[in-house]
Amino acid sequence: MPLRLLLILGALSAFGPLAIDFYLPSFPTLARAFATDVEHVQLSLAAYFAGLAIGQLAYGPLADRFGRRKPLLVGVMLFSLASLACALAPSLEWLIAARFVQALGGCAGMVVSRAVVRDLCDPISSAKVFSQLMLVMGLAPILAPLGGGLLLSTLGWPSIFICLTLFSFVCLLAVARWLPETLAKDSPPAPLRGALGEYKRLFADLPFLGYALTGGCAIAGMFAYIAGSPFVFIELYGIPAEHYGWLFGSNALGFILVAQLNAWLVARHGPAYWLGKTVWFYLACGLALLLVALAKPQALWPLLIPLFGCIASLGILLPNASACAMAGQGSHAGSASALLGSLQFVIAASAAAMVGVLHDGSAWPIAVVIFGCGVLAVSFSLFTRWVERNAIRA
Numbered sequence: 001m002p003l004r005l006l007l008i009l010g011a012l013s014a015f016g017p018l019a020i021d022f023y024l025p026s027f028p029t030l031a032r033a034f035a036t037d038v039e040h041v042q043l044s045l046a047a048y049f050a051g052l053a054i055g056q057l058a059y060g061p062l063a064d065r066f067g068r069r070k071p072l073l074v075g076v077m078l079f080s081l082a083s084l085a086c087a088l089a090p091s092l093e094w095l096i097a098a099r100f101v102q103a104l105g106g107c108a109g110m111v112v113s114r115a116v117v118r119d120l121c122d123p124i125s126s127a128k129v130f131s132q133l134m135l136v137m138g139l140a141p142i143l144a145p146l147g148g149g150l151l152l153s154t155l156g157w158p159s160i161f162i163c164l165t166l167f168s169f170v171c172l173l174a175v176a177r178w179l180p181e182t183l184a185k186d187s188p189p190a191p192l193r194g195a196l197g198e199y200k201r202l203f204a205d206l207p208f209l210g211y212a213l214t215g216g217c218a219i220a221g222m223f224a225y226i227a228g229s230p231f232v233f234i235e236l237y238g239i240p241a242e243h244y245g246w247l248f249g250s251n252a253l254g255f256i257l258v259a260q261l262n263a264w265l266v267a268r269h270g271p272a273y274w275l276g277k278t279v280w281f282y283l284a285c286g287l288a289l290l291l292v293a294l295a296k297p298q299a300l301w302p303l304l305i306p307l308f309g310c311i312a313s314l315g316i317l318l319p320n321a322s323a324c325a326m327a328g329q330g331s332h333a334g335s336a337s338a339l340l341g342s343l344q345f346v347i348a349a350s351a352a353a354m355v356g357v358l359h360d361g362s363a364w365p366i367a368v369v370i371f372g373c374g375v376l377a378v379s380f381s382l383f384t385r386w387v388e389r390n391a392i393r394a
Helices: 003-013 015-021 024-033 038-066 069-087 092-120 123-155 158-178 192-204 206-236 241-269 271-295 301-326 330-357 364-393
Strands: none
Touching: 003 015, 003 092, 003 123, 003 158, 015 038, 015 069, 015 092, 015 123, 015 158, 024 038, 024 123, 038 069, 038 092, 038 192, 038 330, 069 092, 069 158, 092 123, 092 158, 092 301, 092 330, 123 158, 123 241, 123 271, 123 301, 192 206, 192 330, 206 241, 206 271, 206 301, 206 330, 206 364, 241 271, 241 301, 271 301, 271 364, 301 330, 301 364, 330 364
16 A cells, blocks of 8 residues: 555544544643533543544445545545644633534544555454554554643643644645545445445454454453543552653553554464464463552552553454454445444443442453453453354365
């Protein structure tokens, strides 16, 4: 795949994590600006998650009916306008509504980028490309909190959303200028009235569902980490807030490096093989994290080691789960990509919420949720392998 196209797809895929991580440092400032508390500001994050889950289901059928470019251009433009509305928000309610619309626009890039990869690549090449996209996506958790904190301290919180507006506008120009239509010209347009039927078919496609849920449970562990790590690092173990971004970024760096290793591995055994092996490593790291958390260590580093293993292993789990789920979807890749993304975000948001529900002033909640995600990921992986073996025998 040409480097220019890869960079465009990577930037589009980064809309979701970038718009999440970029404004996290501004929560206390936003609470003061709108005369409320951080808990109410977090509703803007919940609204964004809801928009991502809902919007992806709409863009899938649109991308299969009208092609990849038109829905993408509309979505990126909507993200850009909503980002500007966030910057001009006079109240928290305005910000929450604008964040929801921002997510509806941003998820177009996430859906269409996966569909474009499926249009252009076979399963092994798809796994390699998804691994390369992880390099771009993985930079967001490293750079976004640091960049957001810098903008916050120098130009104020609206500058964060102004920056997102400019970024999305540049992406809009790049898509309009350089992203070709990748839906095959001989593919019959998928009628919109058949969208629900297509999603019903995908739910009945057990290998697709198994791979989607395996990846969804794995990424849910990362969302549990995102939700719980500020308390564990800063409040429980006294890490200075300005150093949080470096710890957060070190785990993201492990994720990036392993994703690049995956591009080399899949050429030897294929994405399904490495997915099946790595879920066990993820589970082992989750179990180690739980045991350490229950021991309540005085220092943070015993927790960091298994946590690093969990996050780094996602560099293999996520691209391979996506490649396996999207294989064979053909002209319906848009709907498959949409359902894949929505399932993953619903599971991930549930895991993040569970960390809050279980909060007891220790590291135990984040550890038990990540371990539970590992158990589910292994279970769905074994189920998928069983389904595929039975299908071959039949």
